[in-house]
Amino acid sequence: MGVLTYTDEHTSTVTPSRIFKASILDSHILMPKLLPDAIKSIEFIKGDGRAGSIKQINFAGGFVKHHIDEVNEKTFTYKYSLIEGMGISDKIEKVSYEIKFEGAPDGGTLSKMTTTIYTHADFEIKEEELIAGKEKVLGLYKVVEGYLIKNPDAYV
Numbered sequence: 574m575g576v577l578t579y580t581d582e583h584t585s586t587v588t589p590s591r592i593f594k595a596s597i598l599d600s601h602i603l604m605p606k607l608l609p610d611a612i613k614s615i616e617f618i619k620g621d622g623r624a625g626s627i628k629q630i631n632f633a634g635g636f637v638k639h640h641i642d643e644v645n646e647k648t649f650t651y652k653y654s655l656i657e658g659m660g661i662s663d664k665i666e667k668v669s670y671e672i673k674f675e676g677a678p679d680g681g682t683l684s685k686m687t688t689t690i691y692t693h694a695d696f697e698i699k700e701e702e703l704i705a706g707k708e709k710v711l712g713l714y715k716v717v718e719g720y721l722i723k724n725p726d727a728y729v
Contacts, residue, residue: 574666575692581707583714586681587721589674593649594728596717597672601628607716627656635659642669649674660706664696684714 585592595603601615601622613631618638620626626641637658644651655661655668671687688706690698721727 575695575697577690577692577698578687579703580685580687581711582686583684583711584677584681585684585714585718586679587718588680589649589676589682591721591728592682592684592714592717593646593651593674595721596714597644597651598622598646599728603717603720604630604713607720608713628653629658632659637661664693665698666691666693686710 605612605614611632615630618627618629624641624643628639630637635658638656639653640656642652651672653670660668669689673685675683677683
């Protein structure tokens with residue numbers, strides 16, 4: 574098995590608590606509304622969103638299942654693993670994510686995401702695929718951030 578880990582950071586003018594509530598705690602409600610052409614629905618097929626839950630995200634062209642490993646509303650930390658669906662194959666066993674939203678000096682947020690990809694055997698992921706994956710995730714956060722900026726009373 575191979576293991577590849579990388580970290581990304583993103584800054585925002587929105588506070589950590591608002592981004593955490595919107596993009597993590599209420600993602601199953603908010604994301605299908607903000608991206609109806611891409612995300613058809615998000616449902617918990619096991620649990621209620623806390624650690625141990627399994628969340629299924631249904632896209633126009635497929636689905637993914639996430640196992641939620643940790644949700645910490647005090648430290649704004651969220652850990653989950655992609656366990657089934659798009660992105661999982663005979664070459665990739667699972668992908669684990671750790672997201673932490675920290676306060677920035679300007680009152681906004683520094684978002685840190687660590688991604689760990691567990692591959693079968695010696696399979697290597699191409700850099701273009703990593704970049705494409707990073708851009709998709711960043712795009713989702715940009716949509717949520719834009720919504721929160723336009724709606725300053727949401728998720729306060």
